[in-house]
Amino acid sequence: MTWRTATTQPAAWHEKAARRAGPRTHKGVVRLAAVTGAALAAVLVSGCGPSKPAAPAATGPHDLDASCRSTKTDAGIEVTLTVSPCPAKGGGSAGKASVTVKDAAGKAVEGAKVEVNSEMPNMKMKGGKQSASAKGDGYESKLVLGMPGDWQISLVVTPASGQASTTVFNVKAE
The missing domain is CATH 1.20.5 (Single alpha-helices involved in coiled-coils or other helix-helix interfaces)
Structure with missing residues (x-):
């Protein structure tokens, strides 16, 4: 029993204690x-x-040009990302990521497995992994950016006869 529930105290004392503030x-x-x-x-x-x-903290450079396109090279593979709509939209609406992959000789790489991963590092938010499907000379995937802000789009390309390479693009969604 504690002092508040003890029966040895008179009833008047309990009422006074109940009214006491603090x-x-x-x-x-x-x-x-x-x-x-x-x-x-x-x-x-x-x-x-x-x-x-x-003032808000300065963010890193954004890789996409005015036409929402950027090209980078990793492990002898040239990867080009094109985002539509342009500029990229945040807020959960689905956009499109078009990817072209070329080898060191400049020839289109066919039959590769292309995975599109979006992440918002400042918010520790992941947009999900999408597998890109072959379309024309490249690959295409849905791109969902959950909110406006700075995103990193990682493209993991695994050629049919080769080792996987990861290319990261910095994208600003409006």
Whole structure:
């Protein structure tokens, strides 16, 4: 039994204790002091900062040009990513990622396995993995960017006779 539930105390005492404001135990007093101190510190600190909001942190360079296209080379494979609609849209609407893959001689690589992975590193958010299907001289996949902001699109290309290579493109979604 605790002091609050003890039957040896008179009933009038229990009623008076129930009406009393504030903590009733040592832990309650310590907890109240910690919360009050933290709230006071937050008020004091917020009053000391600049009056204007801070500028957003600078983001890395974006790889896509004005036509939403970029080409990179990795492990002797030239990979070109084209995003549509242009500019890339965030917010969950499905876009399209078109990928062309060429070997060191500049010939289109046919029969490769192409995987499109989107990730928003600042928010620790993944957009999912999509397998691209062959379309014309390249490959095409659905591209869903969950929200506006800076995204990384990783293209994992595994040629039929070769080793997988990963190429990362930085994309800004509006």
